[in-house]
Amino acid sequence: MTGEPLTLVNYYDRLFDQVLTGQYSLSIRIDPDGLSFSVYSHLVSRYIGIESVLLHQGSAFSSGETAKTLFSDRLKDFLQKHEWILNPFRHVSLIVHSPTYTLIPHALYKPESKAEYLAFAHQYEQTNVVHEQFLNAAEAWLVYAVNNSINEVIEQYFGSARLLHHAGAMIETILPHYRHNELQNPVFVNVRQGSFDIIVLNEGRLRYCNSFSWKANEDLVYYLIFVLDQLALNPENVPVMLSGLLEPDSALFALLQQYIRHVSFMQNPEISKPGISLPVSNDYKFFDLLNPGLCE
Structure with a gap:
């Protein structure tokens, strides 16, 4: 550019x-x-x-x-x-x-x-x-x-x-959002240009946090599955929530859906307040x- x-x-x-x-x-x-x-x-x-x-x-x-x-x-x-x-x-x-x-x-x-x-x-x-x-x-x-x-x-x-x-x-x-949430072992994936973070909670406490580099979609999915395996978390039932540079109609999201049963985008309660007209499609990016x- x-x-x-x-x-x-x-x-x-x-x-x-x-x-x-x-x-x-x-x-x-x-x-x-x-x-x-x-x-x-x-x-x-x-x-x-x-x-x-x-x-x-x-x-x-x-x-x-x-x-x-x-x-x-x-x-x-x-x-x-x-x-x-x-x-x-x-x-x-x-x-x-x-x-x-x-x-x-x-x-x-x-x-x-x-x-x-x-x-x-x-x-x-x-x-x-x-x-x-x-x-x-x-x-x-x-x-x-x-x-x-x-x-x-x-x-x-x-x-x-x-x-x-x-x-x-x-x-x-x-952590403040999910400390008393009913979700068990929620996993959060924050995607950026060239790298992404994986954060895992357990009973409202931080269990895991690490960052990885990625280029191809398969890189990201591989590291995510690897982390879940190391933490003995089942991709069939663990909730995975996404934020950052990712689109619902992207090839990456489609690939994640193939390997993770419960994958969704994070929702921010601040967006529901009257004020800036930020589309829901963008709230998880910020x-x-x-x-x-x-x-x-």
Whole structure:
């Protein structure tokens, strides 16, 4: 693609006013190929805007340093041309994608050892910046690395924002919704450009979380079936819920239906509230961004 961003989603309620950002909360998600963000009004207690743009063809985060630098330059350019995003907000949360992460139980966590925890689980560039996030719902810490060029953009434009890892944001969104749900061992699959996450709950607690790379549809289905097998979960009766870059009429969804009996798309209760006219067909793509808990 060219250097111009491609708008994928753009919905704003009539109540949205760029001048009144001090009354709103902003949630931003830096994806492997672009940027998505939502605006929450505390005055009316609902979302009044959501937008998603494509900045890079394919996953910039799984490419070389040149691609990552190009992505960060396009990200800067987009932010500078959309100045209202940089206005003062009541609260700003920023979700960043990183395939390099690990989880540590709260009782065992030592902040001074976060780089060691990550090095034990992953090989990563020492120029990357290591961050930590406490997952209150899971009583665990998530340690992750962010590419230096992306981290510089975050510090330059959103230095005071609450920084969240993409898997951490999903866990903090999913667990409160399903902690007291009747579903047994629900499995959540969040699909992105070039990678996807699998999160599994058991009796309202986090049982499993991991991310995988994928290119062909068969890759994703293989890893999912493998994880279910390792956790002794039967594809015939386990509920699998999907979010992210996936369409109901896609070949990937059709393939999943061949191997998983109970597979469906996640539904967000925020969409049912009056406000932004976001089609139901899109709500599962922004499940983590439409979480008022991130606006506190």
